[in-house]
Amino acid sequence: MTSDAVLSIRSVSKTFGARRALDGVSLDVARGEMVALIGPSGSGKSTLLRSIDGLQTIDNGEGFIAAFGDKLQAKGRLTDKVRKSRTRIGFIAQQFNLVGRLSLFTNVALGSLGRIPFVRGLLGQWPKETKLAAMAALHRVGVSDYAGQRANTLSGGQQQRGAIARALVQKAKIILADEPVASLDPVSARKVMEILSELNATDGLTVIVTLHQVDYALRYCKRVVALKAGKKVYDGPSSGLDRAKLIDIYGPEFEDVFWEGAPA
Numbered sequence: 318m319t320s321d322a323v324l325s326i327r328s329v330s331k332t333f334g335a336r337r338a339l340d341g342v343s344l345d346v347a348r349g350e351m352v353a354l355i356g357p358s359g360s361g362k363s364t365l366l367r368s369i370d371g372l373q374t375i376d377n378g379e380g381f382i383a384a385f386g387d388k389l390q391a392k393g394r395l396t397d398k399v400r401k402s403r404t405r406i407g408f409i410a411q412q413f414n415l416v417g418r419l420s421l422f423t424n425v426a427l428g429s430l431g432r433i434p435f436v437r438g439l440l441g442q443w444p445k446e447t448k449l450a451a452m453a454a455l456h457r458v459g460v461s462d463y464a465g466q467r468a469n470t471l472s473g474g475q476q477q478r479g480a481i482a483r484a485l486v487q488k489a490k491i492i493l494a495d496e497p498v499a500s501l502d503p504v505s506a507r508k509v510m511e512i513l514s515e516l517n518a519t520d521g522l523t524v525i526v527t528l529h530q531v532d533y534a535l536r537y538c539k540r541v542v543a544l545k546a547g548k549k550v551y552d553g554p555s556s557g558l559d560r561a562k563l564i565d566i567y568g569p570e571f572e573d574v575f576w577e578g579a580p581a
């Protein structure tokens with residue numbers, strides 16, 4: 318692991334039945350980086366993010382995943398460090414991030430549950446500092462006007478911003494965002510990417526974001542990691558992703574993965 322790496326992924330493989338979703342992936346991510354994880358459908362992006370958050374185990378073997386210097390997965394098992402690292406990792410999925418029947422405020426305040434007793438949270442007895450933190454986070458991502466509204470009545474973009482606010486209340490140091498903009502319209506998608514980018518630049522949060530839209534990866538992330546059939550096939554500056562490399566990753570149909578137009 319390099320000294321400033323907050324995440325170290327070594328020789329990680331994951332097999333589902335006969336299918337190898339990840340095949341010997343190694344990767345270091347330094348504190349404060351914003352990394353786009355791209356690759357064709359089924360290339361292993363979600364599997365890698367879910368493994369980093371300890372949501373699934375990797376194959377038994379030499380591979381491991383470490384966060385903040387502690388191994389959270391090794392020899393195909395989660396270690397006793399996984400809970401601790403999870404409290405410092407915010408996970409944002411494509412959809413269904415929030416509990417629909419609860420208010421946006423409550424969903425965001427739930428981010429503090431690692432630190433306050435669960436029952437108090439369930440009863441809505443939030444300490445004053447949690448209330449203040451939740452409102453500040455909602456304000457930060459621009460949805461404080463909707464604090465009292467049930468989450469399932471919010472737009473997709475508002476819900477994604479709520480999920481980011483929850484990660485802020487959680488005091489996450491790493492945000493893993495799994496296709497956070499895939500079900501949004503381009504305006505809402507840009508807003509969500511801008512918020513992630515701003516949190517990275519201003520607060521120094523480490524962000525790893527999987528994206529189908531390669532133009533978003535190029536625009537918002539300095540570093541891009543590409544997976545293809547479970548293997549890492551590119552890891553470098555987004556400026557180095559030229560047509561030839563994109564064709565290598567996605568095949569001749571690569572222009573389909575640009576939302577707002579491929580570069581000339």
Ligand SMILES: Nc1ncnc2c1ncn2[C@@H]1O[C@H](COP(=O)(O)OP(=O)(O)OP(=O)(O)O)[C@@H](O)[C@H]1O
Nearest residue numbers: 333336337338356357358359360361362363364365
């Ligand atoms: N729980 C599972 N059981 C069986 N196979 C799985 C499971 N999860 C993932 N896979 C398989 O592993 C491979 C990688 O899937 P993964 O979801 O990580 O890809 P992805 O790159 O995120 O794809 P997409 O861009 O379409 O979301 C796929 O072939 C998928 O079918």
